[in-house]
Amino acid sequence: MLDTLLKALAGRADRALELQTGLTSFPAFGPDSGGPGEWDKAAWLEARLRAYGLTDIERLDADDERVPSGKRPNMIVRVPGKSKRMVWVLGHLDVVPPGDASLWRSDPWTVTRDAEDPDIIRGRGVEDNQQAVVAGSLIAAELVEQGLTPDLGFGLIVVADEETGNKYGAEYVLEQRPDLIAPDDLVLVPDFGTADGMLIEVAEKGTLWLKVTVTGVQCHASTPDEGKNALVAASAMILRVREVEERFNAVDPLFTPPRSTMAATRHDANVPNVNTIPGKDVFFIDCRVLPAYSVDEVLDAFRGLGAEIAAQYGVTVAVDVVSREPAAPATPVNSEVVTLLKEAIFRIYGLECHAGGIGGGTVARLVRHRNIPAAVWSRVFDNAHVPNEAARLSDAVNDARVYSCLLFAR
Ligand SMILES: [Zn+2]
Structure with a gap:
């Protein structure tokens, strides 16, 4: 069943482009940065996911009167597995503002493809953090379309407000739903990565x-x-x-x-x-x-x-x-999620990763504070927040294939 899924996902670069194009078109930065928030972007994504056939989509929107909609959207998308155990992918919809417009070679809110390498796309948010949202969406859609029931259930959590403090995003979701993620679930937070894809982040200062x-x-x-x-x-x-x-x-x-x-x-x-x-x-x-x-x-x-x-x-x-x-407890380097992720990355990319800590911060901290291990990994250019932010369609597809391997972890 995993082979069927991996093969089907390998042919989904067009869908990754469709999702990246739609998601990039919304200037979804939060009110702290003078933006309108993520409401329209979330509505577009939810409609897309429903069109792919997903039905278990739950919203946990947080009130925020500073934005036109009055709400910051959070979304939980689920596909059941044979066991109650889940593989979660956490991504965020908000982006940072484009910064100095003169430094962009194209409109930040319009996905453009590189003239020499059409696998490379540019636009605000394509790496941070749409690659994660796209990878998770590809998996959810493929499971439903292929009628597959993996060993573990799959969940995609899409949150607001990551760039400006998480209060209306991941923090709100975890406070409202303290039981959403079980201690033995496998949690992936693809919101950091190195260009060589070699580091699995397990700890943050x-x-x-x-x-x-x-x-x-x-x-x-x-x-x-x-x-x-x-x-x-x-x-x-x-x-x-x-x-x-x-x-x-x-x-x-x-x-x-x-x-x-x-x-x-x-x-x-x-x-x-x-x-x-x-x-x-x-x-x-x-x-x-x-x-x-x-x-x-x-x-x-x-x-x-x-x-x-x-x-x-x-x-x-x-x-x-x-x-x-404050620092959260580190995810042990020999924890199940890290071990399985290492194996999966080797299977898909042929890379022998190592686990380590960074000085930066991701929402994995919030999960780890609840004593749930979480692994942070993606393969990206490592160019978040810069002008002409770029990502590879093939990385979104192959990251999705990596995360899929964990669904068959017995
Ligand atoms: Zn991010």
């Missing part, structure tokens, strides 16, 4: 984003002794971020890089003119914290550093949390 506001005393630059230079104090603190990083020096070879990282990143404009001593300076720190530490320990360390700087330079230093995401 905790994330802590800090805003540091240094307040001194503004004055004329010709009489600097009358002020307290906030830029100089902020600079001193920026140079000591490294010290905090070195204090949290645990090493975990699962991750690349294998340590916690802490980096000063954004710096906001202070005074517009040269001849004023700035009285206020604002910068940000991005921390990626190994599971060995709690993100709150790191927060305390930066508040402590801020107090030292304040005492030394006669300024005040406020350290505020912009984003705080």
Whole structure:
């Protein structure tokens, strides 16, 4: 039965193109980014899936009055298997805005095919995260059309709001339906991948984003002794971020890089003119914290550093949390989902993958926080969020074939 399914899916590049073309036509970024949300895109996908013959489609829409529809759509599509156990594919419908329009060679909301290689398509969202949604849709449609009942059931969960915090998307779905995913289900989150397809992501570092506001005393630059230079104090603190990083020096070879990282990143404009001593300076720190530490320990360390700087330079230093995401328990590298996925990737792509951790974050974190193992893998160009975002139709098809193998895991 698996061979029948794999063979049928191999011929579905045209369907992948049809789905990518439809999905890309909706500028589905959320209200935090000034967009209308995912409502129309979800309606289009649901209609397509019903046209393919799928009937078990459940909606779990979250109220959000900031968008024209008043709702952020979440969809659960199911095809039953012989057992109650499920293979889940999680994908998200929202995209990021196109960014600088002049950097796009074609309209971001119209799928174009590469002139030299028609397997390559471009448009906002084709990789992140439509390749996952397309792969899952191909599997669901094929099972229904071929009248196949696999050993495990298949479920596709399509959510909103991944790019801006998950509150109206995966978080909402998992809160509303805590029993939706059973601990022994096999969960795939194809929302990260490397160009060589070699990494199965099983762990993510905790994330802590800090805003540091240094307040001194503004004055004329010709009489600097009358002020307290906030830029100089902020600079001193920026140079000591490294010290905090070195204090949290645990090493975990699962991750690349294998340590916690802490980096000063954004710096906001202070005074517009040269001849004023700035009285206020604002910068940000991005921390990626190994599971060995709690993100709150790191927060305390930066508040402590801020107090030292304040005492030394006669300024005040406020350290505020912009984003705080504690690390979830890692999915064991020898868990069933990882082992089966490895075998499947070898069968379809001939690749011998390894499992590891990253500093980024996916919705797999939300699943892992519920003590359900989840594996993150896809084969992509690894060009999410960039202009001229590209994907291969054959990768959507072959990723679908990889995930299908798990349906016959006994
Ligand atoms: Zn994504």
